[in-house]
Amino acid sequence: MTDDRLHRYATNVTAGVSDRAVVDAFARVPREYFVHRVVDPDGRATAVTPEQVYTDEALVTRVSDGRPSSSSSQPSLMADMLEKLRLRPGHRVLEVGTGTGYNAALIAAITGAPVVTVDVQPDVVADATAALARVGADSVTAVNADGYLGAPDHGPFDRIIATVGIGGVPPAWFDQLAPDGMILAPIEHGGIQPCLTVTPDLAGRGAVRSGFMLAAGALHPRATATxxxxxxxxxxxxxxxxxxxxxxxxxxxxxxxxxxxxxxxxxxxxxxxxxxxxxxxxxxxxxxxxxxxxxxxxxxxxxxxxxxxxxxxxxxxxAGGPEVWDWHCRFTFGDGLWLPTGWRLEP
Ligand SMILES: C[S@@+](CC[C@H](N)C(=O)[O-])C[C@H]1O[C@@H](n2cnc3c(N)ncnc32)[C@H](O)[C@@H]1O
Structure with missing residues (x-):
């Protein structure tokens, strides 16, 4: 990979992003260290080409029962999410959904601080740990755990980001969130998973148009059969x-x-x-x-x-065709998760 190509890729996938630190992270962390093969719906793996790695596409890396169970998300979506997360140097971050480890490495490049990332699949964590070591992302710790419990041994966190579709926010994430912290997560909403931001006062807001594979276990959205x-x-x-x-x-x-x-x-x-x-x-x-x-x-x-x-x-x-980010809500507790309720439009 030439520096030139990585820069072109970074410019392309961050076209809608104004946070310079996010753009620089994409130009500094090579995606090819994290994705070596892609998997088709039958589970057949093929080596990934440089063209595939450096396009703005999600790359499926694992399949279970014909459905993607792990991937490297679409880079422009990752860039949009990282900008909306409003990361600053020194922020301690928890990511739920390690996948390839690429997003965690980007976060570490932006914050220069410890990142903890959890994934429910042990082999996914093992591969991500190896990739993170290859790029020298020493400040990232990948843990094999169900993200429902967050990372109780590591908090508090200034930011918590989920990169897997969830039904709502588990109580543990609020317990591990710093008083002025923020959560950004793709949360079930009428069958789609738009990213919402949530603050410790339980105020929520739409943030990013997105769709994600769905979380396993207690984070799994309730009604999801399409x-x-x-x-x-x-x-x-x-x-x-x-x-x-x-x-x-x-x-x-x-x-x-x-x-x-x-x-x-x-x-x-x-x-x-x-x-x-x-x-x-x-x-x-x-x-x-x-x-x-x-x-x-x-x-x-x-x-x-x-x-x-x-x-x-x-x-x-x-109403002028309001966008996702024009909507605000409150989170209320039900069925083991904090759920967005009472949606209203605010300027
Ligand atoms: C779209 S991938 C994450 C992409 C990743 N951030 C990257 O940069 O490559 C979603 C990941 O969420 C994980 N996952 C699913 N349910 C989970 C849960 N309950 N707790 C933690 N991780 C979970 C999957 O194993 C999968 O690896």
Whole structure:
């Protein structure tokens, strides 16, 4: 890897980032030390090429039951998260979801201080520990543990970041958080996992559009089955103002902030890419309305549900199409986790 190529990669994946320390970290920590092979859905591994390592793509490194169980996340998403984490030199950081160790090494490059990273898979921790040693990231300690308990032997932390989708914030993270600390984590919200920030006073805010593989164990979000759905043929489409995928994500977030019937579905033929999923409002026992990029599609829904969803979409547009980070919430305790509730828009 030439310095030139690493710089080009760093410039590319941090294009939306203004924190110089984040940009510099991507230019100083070579991703190729952390990802040597990628794995397909059948578990077949192939050696990774320099072109693959230095593109802005998530790279799956482990698969379990046909689903990714560990990866190096998409670099531009990592950059966005690290900026929103507002890291400063000297900050002590806990990362939940070590994966390859690349993100922990980036954090250490920014803070120059101890980083503790935990992962539930022992072989993942062993590989990450070896990679961290290769780049000389001596201030990072990788621990094999369930992140639900945080890292009780190592706190307090100025920042806690999760790089795996979780159902809510476990109490241990607040116990281990410094009084002026901050948590940033992808937290279940209507079937997606946007990153939210949370402070010790239990105030939460949307921060980053994101999607993640889901955590194992007690951190696993409760309702996560992404069930398939088929539109009637021909579909009964009701047009709505068209949105690009980023704005669609913002609408999805906004609908889930207003209505707890929002869920994620795979819908045949709705999107160009087969892995793309749809925001759906489902009335238990009463059909669904699928929200597309430019239309609403009733699937066994009565006129009442359709009217409600049209009103919700209309309210979101009338509010100026708020983004993920325009929404604020409070965290309340339920079922072993602190959960975001009472979403409201604030300037
Ligand atoms: C997307 S990867 C993390 C990417 C990583 N930060 C990197 O830089 O490569 C998610 C990781 O979370 C781990 N994980 C899943 N559930 C967990 C849990 N309950 N506690 C800790 N780690 C967990 C997985 O084993 C996986 O390695």
């Amino acid at each position: 069930l398939p759905m088929t539109l009637p043929d021909p579909p009964d489409a009701v047009p709505v103002p068209p949105l690009d995928p980023n704005r669609y994500y913002a609408l999805w977030f906004g609908l889930a902030a207003r209505d707890d019937r929002v869920e994620r579905r795979t819908v045949d033929g709705l999107f160009e890419k087969p892995w793309q999923t749809a925001c759906t409002v489902t009335e238990p026992g009463g059909g669904s309305v699928v929200v597309g990029l430019d239309a609403l599609y009733p699937v066994g829904a009565d006129a009442g549900l359709m009217t409600q969803v049209r009103a919700l979409v209309g309210e979101w547009h009338a």
